[in-house]
Amino acid sequence: MKKITFVLFILFAIVNLNVFAQSGKKIKKVSTTIDSVKWRAEHYVINRDSAYADPRIAIKKLMGGNKRFVEGISIRPRQDAQTIKKLENGQQPFATIVGCSDSRVPNEMIFDQGLGDLFIVRTAGQVSAAASYGSMEFATLKLNTKLIVVLGHTDCGAVAAAVQRPENVPGHIVTLINEIKPAVAKSAHLPGDPINNAVRQNVIDQVANLRDLEPILHKKYVDGEILIVGAVYDIHTGKVEFLQETLLNLPQKKPK
Numbered sequence: 352m353k354k355i356t357f358v359l360f361i362l363f364a365i366v367n368l369n370v371f372a373q374s375g376k377k378i379k380k381v382s383t384t385i386d387s388v389k390w391r392a393e394h395y396v397i398n399r400d401s402a403y404a405d406p407r408i409a410i411k412k413l414m415g416g417n418k419r420f421v422e423g424i425s426i427r428p429r430q431d432a433q434t435i436k437k438l439e440n441g442q443q444p445f446a447t448i449v450g451c452s453d454s455r456v457p458n459e460m461i462f463d464q465g466l467g468d469l470f471i472v473r474t475a476g477q478v479s480a481a482a483s484y485g486s487m488e489f490a491t492l493k494l495n496t497k498l499i500v501v502l503g504h505t506d507c508g509a510v511a512a513a514v515q516r517p518e519n520v521p522g523h524i525v526t527l528i529n530e531i532k533p534a535v536a537k538s539a540h541l542p543g544d545p546i547n548n549a550v551r552q553n554v555i556d557q558v559a560n561l562r563d564l565e566p567i568l569h570k571k572y573v574d575g576e577i578l579i580v581g582a583v584y585d586i587h588t589g590k591v592e593f594l595q596e597t598l599l600n601l602p603q604k605k606p607k
């Protein structure tokens with residue numbers, strides 16, 4: 352009887368070892384495929400460290416992530432327990448996003464990024480004031496984040512309110528509208544949708560404003576140490592368009 356039990360135990364152990372070996376093989380095979388050069392190219396994956404070191408590469412990384420999102424092949428990177436552990440002692444976000452609070456524009460999702468990737472400042476119409484500026488300066492100076500993206504979106508409610516100019520605006524909402532009004536006036540002559548024209552102009556104005564912002568961002572920008580660019584998210588397609596007007600004549604980093 353004892354002998355039979357022993358034989359059964361050995362058989363059981365062999366079967367189990369085999370299963371372990373098989374599953375080990377499978378896991379290895381899958382991870383090789385995921386990390387392959389072909390897979391990375393097909394998913395527009397750009398190295399995270401390179402994006403952190405160079406804002407031009409950071410723009411490409413955001414574009415690649417948005418392409419995945421639009422094509423329905425998001426990889427949801429760095430959202431696991433291992434990443435939580437890795438980041439417990441600090442962060443190195445490769446981009447600061449200055450975006451609208453709109454619930455339809457969740458930044459990590461639309462750019463398909465993960466924990467520790469994006470430093471985000473969000474207010475309605477991405478209207479900025481002292482606390483927002485301080486947040487951007489903190490990311491630039493303390494976290495060494497070299498890219499700032501002002502991200503507007505089509506059909507923005509805050510911009511629509513500035514276009515419609517309602518009377519007796521309650522509470523602090525008037526602050527948002529007043530800040531967006533100049534962009535509405537500047538774009539009023541343009542053909543097409545007045546709200547989306549104002550959305551673009553608002554982003555362009557906000558980019559210019561941040562590039563001039565003393566004492567930190569302006570100097571870093573003209574020295575070519577950081578880039579400040581603008582983009583618009585299309586709520587119909589999920590696509591982010593980086594605005595050409597904000598990508599021209601970017602300062603180059605001065606050699607030391």
Ligand SMILES: [Zn+2]
Pocket residue numbers: 451452453475476477504506507508509510
């Ligand atoms: Zn909005």
